[in-house]
Amino acid sequence: MGKTSSSWLKGFFAVLKKDLQSEFRTRYTLSALFMFALTTLVIVSFSLGVMEIDPGLHAALLWIIVFFASMAGMARSFVKEEEAGTRLALRLSGRIEFIFFGKLLFNLLMLMILLLVIGPLYLIFMLPPLESYFVFSLVLFLGAVGISGATTILSALVARAASRGTLLPVLSFPILLPILFTSINATRLLFSGSGFGGIHSDLLFTLSYSVIIITISFLLFGFVWEE
């Protein structure tokens, strides 16, 4: 049992380590994520910066930036395997669970790096009223888990399609809608002065939905990867 879990962890971290090595040498994913996120944030801040904005609009703008930036970057994890022709070697060697969870954690890490930059920048540029930075970080983190969970399998699915760039947001949107709604609602409540008590049901829903999405994605990943 111990040997199995140690080999499981080794395989899983090997995929993550390889993707990180590859990412920090090529910067495919981070460039795609940051280019979109920073451009949109600057446009939003220049156009709305001087206006008094409703907390609901603040929350929606923030999550629109996060959603589309993640769509621009998340697909890269599988698309680059397809473009570089390395999918075959990975298919021949890698166990499905190593590949799925390695890629999932890589996507989550990339999204967390993006949120670590975009979250504070949004607060600085747009000045939404916020009392609890910790709960705000928790909302962003849980949203990122849900987005990564759904986009990992979808990016594997669209990686072989010709119009992969446009397919991912279209396929992801209906699946991510519940997470986006609850995350936007939780963020709106936070920007309206609520604390953890006011949004805990939203957080619980996001967490449960993410667990369900990740479980279903893992169960279906073998079909997507092997066929």
Add this chain to the structure above:
Amino acid sequence: MKIILDEVGKAFNGRYIFKKISWEVEGFSCGVITGPNGSGKSTLIRIIAGLSRPSRGSIFWSPSHGEKMPPGKRNLIGYLAPDLKLYGELTAIENLEFFSSVRGIELTSENIRKHLEKMGLGEAKKYRVSEFSSGMEQRLKLAFATVHNPQLLILDEPGTNLDKTGNDLIEEVISEQLKKGTVVLATNDDREVQQYGQNILQLA
């Protein structure tokens, strides 16, 4: 490992590339697939490797049976083909270390270094693969196919881009493999067909 193809056929968009191929390759022997371009050599190689399903017929790997090789059993196979690519942004050592880890095989860095030296990549092992020449890349693919001591070695046009010493290396790898397992070779090289061709499958 013994391989049995039973009336195997493969169709793309309803058009059969080949139909009703029955062939056997015994353990500790070499089977050679040959035929003109477009005859389906690489497609058949992918079916034998368990990477693609036949449109008709069955394939059996003995002692493991089944029409589609379960992903976990792929450690039994070493595969080299023109469409196989390794990670250009990683070094040769990093590539082999990564693939060993995701195969769940314990290989020390020393073992991998020795294997790369045997493949003639001793000097280049720390360079990124994107800096490799096409011949060096082919040698690295050969290292990828053999580093885990597979029972079945599948080679599709292994001599591509290789010089004389590279082709000698292929001969050495095949003769070593035949002592411990099976080889399936797809080639159009008459010399290779004559050298290993005791069990030839000629595709039309």
